[in-house]
Structure formats: C-alpha cells, structure tokens
Amino acid sequence: MKKSFMKLIKKPMFAKVLSLSFALMLAGTKIYAANEGMDQFDGVIEVIATWAGRIGLVVAFFGGIQTALGFKQDDADGKVRGMKTMAAGFMVFGISKSLSLFGL
Numbered sequence: 001m002k003k004s005f006m007k008l009i010k011k012p013m014f015a016k017v018l019s020l021s022f023a024l025m026l027a028g029t030k031i032y033a034a035n036e037g038m039d040q041f042d043g044v045i046e047v048i049a050t051w052a053g054r055i056g057l058v059v060a061f062f063g064g065i066q067t068a069l070g071f072k073q074d075d076a077d078g079k080v081r082g083m084k085t086m087a088a089g090f091m092v093f094g095i096s097k098s099l100s101l102f103g104l
Contacts, residue, residue, distance in 0.1 A: 053096035060089025
C-alpha cells in the first residue's frame with residue numbers, strides 16, 4: 001500500500017492536483033481582523049507624514065539656495081547638485097501629502 005501511494009505522489013499530475021486543491025482550500029478561508037488599534041496607527045502615520053513633508057520643504061529650500069549659488073559661481077556641478085536636491089525635497093513633500101493614494 002505504501003509503495004503504490006509513493007509512486008502516485010511522484011507523478012507530476014498528482015502533485016499538480018494536490019497543490020491546486022491545497023491552494024483552493026486556503027483561498028476560501030475567511031480571515032477576520034479587528035480594527036482596534038488602527039486609529040492610533042493612523043495618528044502616528046499622520047505625524048510622520050507631516051514632519052516628512054516639512055523636512056522635504058526644507059531640503060527643497062536648501063536645494064534652491066544651492067542652485068542659486070551654482071549660478072552665481074557659474075559652477076555646473078553646483079547647479080546640478082542643487083537641482084537634484086531641490087527635486088528630491090519636492091518629491092518627499094509630494095509623497096507625504098499623497099497619503100490617500102496609499103489608502104491611509
């Protein structure tokens with residue numbers, strides 16, 4: 001009996017059917033989650049996003065100053081670094097203000 005079962009398991013079709021049946025069993029399982037701590041979690045995310053936006057604006061401001069100094073000194077590398085810093089700051093600010101896109 002054991003030998004015939006082991007031979008059956010080694011067949012690829014049986015393995016596919018068995019794995020599909022396990023997947024279907026797991027897919028039909030209902031999972032219930034409590035919504036108890038989500039208000040506190042949302043509050044923490046709000047604070048982090050607010051401060052990330054403020055820091056992003058500070059970085060963008062610094063990038064603007066860096067770009068202006070690059071123009072003053074006619075330094076191509078300084079201009080590029082300043083523009084990249086300014087763009088990164090605005091990206092951080094934009095991401096922090098788009099919490100609704102992430103479902104938060």
